[in-house]
Every structure is written in C-alpha cells, then in structure tokens.
Amino acid sequence: MEFHPQPQPGLPSPWDFPAPERGQLPNGLTVLRCHRPGQQVVAVEVVLDAPLDAEPEGLDGVATIMARAFSEGTDKLSAEDFTAELERCGATLDAHADHPGVRVSLEVPASRLPKALGLLADALRAPAFPDNEVERLVLNRLDEIPHELANPARRAAMALAAELFPAGTRMSRPRQGSQETVERIDAAAVRAFYEAHVRPAAATVVVVGDFTGVDLDHALAESLGAWTGGPAEPRPMPAISTEDAGRVVIVDRPGAVQTQLLLGRVGTDRHDRAWPAQVLGTYCLGGTLTSRLDRVLREEKGYTYGVRAFCQALRSAPDGTGLGMVAVSGSVDTPNTGPALEDLWGVLRTLAAEGLTEAERDVAVQNLVGVAPLKYETAAAVAGTFADQVEQYLPDDYQAGLYERLAETGTVEATAAVVNAFPADRLVTVLVGDAAEIAEPVKALGIGPVTVVSA
Structure with missing residues (x-):
C-alpha cells in the first residue's frame, strides 16, 4: 500500500476589498466597474435617486410598485416576452425600493452580458407600466400586507418605526405602504413617479465580474448609454428630530405563547467616526x-x-449627515418575558460598568475581518456593497478602510461606542405578545412608561 504525505496548509495570501474604476457616460450616468477574474456570473446594480420620502402624499408604496413593474414589459417587449428574453440570457432581474432609493439588480453569465444590459436598459429607458400588470402588482402587494401584520417580527419593526420617528415623516410608516395607500396606486401614479425621479443623470450603475473577452465600454454605450433624461437635481434629506427617551410599547396579541422583542433607538450612520467601533462593540454585545x-x-x-x-444605516445625505438605527431583536416564551428583559438590561448595565474584554474584542475582529474574503467571493456581494456606498454618499474605498479601522479598534474604544449606542435608560422597547400576561411584569422593571396598542 502506498502512503502519501499529509497535505499541509498553504501560506495565507493578502486580501483587500476591491476598488472600482469610476467613470461617466455622455448621458450623465455614473459607472462603477470592477474586473474580477474568474467571476463568470456578472452582477449589475443600478442605484436610482428615488427615495421613499419623494413619494407623493397618500401614495406610500408607489416606489415599490414601480420597482416591481420594471420587469413587466417595455416599449419593445410584452411582460411575457421580456421574461422570456431574460431566461434566454440565463439572467435574473430584481428590484426593490427603500429609504435611500430604488435598486435594480441583474445577474447574468459574462458571455451574455451585452444582451442582458440591453434588456436592463430597455426596462429603465422605456418601461411599459401596463395598466393590467400594475393592477396585478397592487393586488399582490395588498395580499402581502395581512401576512406582514401577522408576522411578529415585521409587526414589531413597524411599531418601532412609528415610535422612533415623528408622525407624518416617511420613516415612521411602512416602507412598502399600507393598505390605505397602496389601494390608491394605479398605472398613472407609477408613470408619474417614474417621470419625476428616474433619469440617467441621477443614477449610478455598478458592474462587477470577469470582463475578459467583453467590450464593456461598447456594451454600456449601446445599452444604458442610449437612455436619455433631464439633468439631476439636488435632493435635500428632510430633517428629522426624534424623542430620545426610554419607553415600552406592547402590541397586544392575546393568547400568544411567545413575545417578540425589538429594542432600538436612532443612531449615527456610516459617516460617523465612531461607526467602526460601534460595529465592533455591537457584535460583541449580540452579533453571534x-x-x-x-x-x-x-x-x-x-x-x-x-x-x-445590530446597527444599520437608514438614510444619508451628500453633506455627510444621516440617520442610522441600533437595535436588539429576538423572541422569548411569554411567562419569561419579564425575567428575560430584566437580564437583558442586566447585560447592558454590566457592559457599561465593566466594559468588554480583550478576548471578546479579538473574537469579534476575527469574525468581522477574518471572514471578509469569504463574504465577498461572489460578484453580487461586491456589487451590492459598492451600491450601498453610492446610496450613502461614501467614498469608493470606504469598505476597504472600514476593515482596516475595525482591525485597529481597541477594547476601550469599542466599549465606549456600544455603551453610547445602547444606553439602558433611552431605549424604545417594542413587545409583540399577550399584554394581559406581560404588561405588569414589564412595568415592574421600571424601563419606561408602558403603552398597549392593538395588533
């Protein structure tokens, strides 16, 4: 029998988050491209400056319906034909709307990229928005809403947004609209929103993948380069003031055997110098x-x-100002709601009094920085991060610098950031559960006045 020597591990190779090449087409469309050898599935992200706060009053959800309708046909193809052409390319097209704007995502084999870019360009340049398809999308969205309201985690998120942000601001309301607002949306409203906000000069396209054998300049010029529109206009982010006081909201679910917990407050966004330390400290608190x-x-x-x-950015402005949110989420069985919250607050107070340990900090750095090469193995992951940076008005090298800052952040700095982010006396606590069972134990904790609302 022949024995072979045991394979030995190789030396680790240096890794840096990739840097994009930035340019602009004659029509004003900003282009970020990143050649990734070996990534035969190319990812394309289009960032449109159509934020939720631009939706007309009473039409919350129109941005979502517009995003979903981009794949429902063009001036050249019906909805069925458009879908068939995407399938022939082996491509997938998706779109969604969020507070910063609308994102359209395409993935396609590199060999079919020019054809798929043409379809993407047609969807953006001349979407059909047919009455019957928009009506179907509206009905689909209306069907989703009861399921969202029945989902404890989604219901908690809605209640927290309504509590954190002043009534009347777009951030206080459901991102994809309520039943009342979605019912008002029709094809005319979708077309009007498109005409008002979708134009190449106010958009950015990100293309990531292996471009070997692909004339990307020609493909972009022949597709997205043919998209026309007016000039981009600066869009100020509405100022939002929040009430930073501890309080509890119970969304009553009589008979619920579990309580959904969501604690949060408004925080900073990625422009803040303390963001890396906050990310690190928050991971130590509840990231794994x-x-x-x-x-x-x-x-x-x-x-x-x-x-x-977790901590997340919500909306940023070109001047570097913005809003973020920090939160703790989970679920516990109903009888232990009070004890679980008491222990949760005990963790926060102990953290403030004693700080993080060096071991906690080292594990967090390894998990956040050490696994980055695996996190960004796909072109889609890289493209998505570039698009996030565009939406949040961050420099192209932000993510690479973030990993450097995370690795350099010390235990004392991480402790200060997470304690400032999660002050025990200024958290808004949302509980979705049986109010008759949990209200009194929660009041006894003294973590803030308790309000009960119907589900």
Missing part, C-alpha cells in the same frame, strides 16, 4: 452565538433560541 446576550439569555437561562444586536 458567543455574544454576551446569547450567553446569558440563551445558554445560561434558556429563554430564547437567540438574540441579536
């Missing part, structure tokens, strides 16, 4: 199965299958 919250609430007490803490 070994975090403090999981260690206490899941492993020691058995209240939950998992609790997570």
Whole structure:
C-alpha cells in the first residue's frame, strides 16, 4: 500500500476589498466597474435617486410598485416576452425600493452580458407600466400586507418605526405602504413617479465580474448609454428630530405563547467616526452565538433560541449627515418575558460598568475581518456593497478602510461606542405578545412608561 504525505496548509495570501474604476457616460450616468477574474456570473446594480420620502402624499408604496413593474414589459417587449428574453440570457432581474432609493439588480453569465444590459436598459429607458400588470402588482402587494401584520417580527419593526420617528415623516410608516395607500396606486401614479425621479443623470450603475473577452465600454454605450433624461437635481434629506427617551410599547396579541422583542433607538450612520467601533462593540454585545446576550439569555437561562444586536444605516445625505438605527431583536416564551428583559438590561448595565474584554474584542475582529474574503467571493456581494456606498454618499474605498479601522479598534474604544449606542435608560422597547400576561411584569422593571396598542 502506498502512503502519501499529509497535505499541509498553504501560506495565507493578502486580501483587500476591491476598488472600482469610476467613470461617466455622455448621458450623465455614473459607472462603477470592477474586473474580477474568474467571476463568470456578472452582477449589475443600478442605484436610482428615488427615495421613499419623494413619494407623493397618500401614495406610500408607489416606489415599490414601480420597482416591481420594471420587469413587466417595455416599449419593445410584452411582460411575457421580456421574461422570456431574460431566461434566454440565463439572467435574473430584481428590484426593490427603500429609504435611500430604488435598486435594480441583474445577474447574468459574462458571455451574455451585452444582451442582458440591453434588456436592463430597455426596462429603465422605456418601461411599459401596463395598466393590467400594475393592477396585478397592487393586488399582490395588498395580499402581502395581512401576512406582514401577522408576522411578529415585521409587526414589531413597524411599531418601532412609528415610535422612533415623528408622525407624518416617511420613516415612521411602512416602507412598502399600507393598505390605505397602496389601494390608491394605479398605472398613472407609477408613470408619474417614474417621470419625476428616474433619469440617467441621477443614477449610478455598478458592474462587477470577469470582463475578459467583453467590450464593456461598447456594451454600456449601446445599452444604458442610449437612455436619455433631464439633468439631476439636488435632493435635500428632510430633517428629522426624534424623542430620545426610554419607553415600552406592547402590541397586544392575546393568547400568544411567545413575545417578540425589538429594542432600538436612532443612531449615527456610516459617516460617523465612531461607526467602526460601534460595529465592533455591537457584535460583541449580540452579533453571534458567543455574544454576551446569547450567553446569558440563551445558554445560561434558556429563554430564547437567540438574540441579536445590530446597527444599520437608514438614510444619508451628500453633506455627510444621516440617520442610522441600533437595535436588539429576538423572541422569548411569554411567562419569561419579564425575567428575560430584566437580564437583558442586566447585560447592558454590566457592559457599561465593566466594559468588554480583550478576548471578546479579538473574537469579534476575527469574525468581522477574518471572514471578509469569504463574504465577498461572489460578484453580487461586491456589487451590492459598492451600491450601498453610492446610496450613502461614501467614498469608493470606504469598505476597504472600514476593515482596516475595525482591525485597529481597541477594547476601550469599542466599549465606549456600544455603551453610547445602547444606553439602558433611552431605549424604545417594542413587545409583540399577550399584554394581559406581560404588561405588569414589564412595568415592574421600571424601563419606561408602558403603552398597549392593538395588533
């Protein structure tokens, strides 16, 4: 029998987040491209400056319907023919609307990129928005709303937004619209929103993948380069003031056997110098199965299958101002709602008093920075991050710099950032559960006045 020597691990190779090449087409469309050898599935992201706060009053959800309708035919192709052409290319097209704007995403084999870019360009340049297809999309959206309201996590998110942001601001209302507003949307409203906000000069396209053998300049010029429209106009972000005081809202679900927890407050966005330290500290608090919250609430007490803490950017402006949110989410069984919240607050107070440990910081850095090469193995992951940077008015090298800053952040800095982000006396707590069972135990905790609302 022949024996072979055991394979030995190779030396780690240096890795940096890729940098895009920035340019602009004659029609004003900004282009970010990134050649990634070996990535035979090319990812394309189009960022449109059509934020939710630009939706007309009473038509919340029109941006979402418009985004979904981009694949429902063009001036050249019916909805069925457009879908068939995408399938012939082996391509997928998706779109969604969020507070920063509308994103259209395309993935396609590199060999079919020129053809797929033509279809994408037609969808943006001359969408048909046929009455019957828009009506179908509206009905589909109306069908989704009851399911969202029945989902405890989604219902908690809606309640938290309504509590964090002043009534009347777009951020306080459901991102994809309510039943009342979606019912008012028709094809004319979708066309009007498109005409007002979708133009190449106010858009950016990101293309990531292996361009070997592809004349990308020619493909872009022949497709998205033929898209025309008016000049881009600066769009100020509405100023939003928030009430930063601790309080509790219980969304009553009589008979619920579990309570959905969502604690949050308005925070900074990625422009803030403390963001890397906040990301690191928040990960130590609740970013993984070994975090403090999981260690206490899941492993020691058995209240939950998992609790997570996170921070996210919501909307940024060109001047570097913006809004973010920090939050803790999870679910516990109804009888242990009070004890679980008491222990959660105990974790926050202990963190403020004692700080993070060097071991916690080191594990977080390894998990956040060390796995980055795996996180960005696909072209879609890289393109999505570039598009996020565009939406948030960040420089093209932001993500690469973020990993450097995370690796350099010390334990004291991370502790200060997470304690400032999650002050125990200024968190808004949303509980979706049986108010008759949980209201009194929660009031006894003294974490803020308690309000009960119907589901």
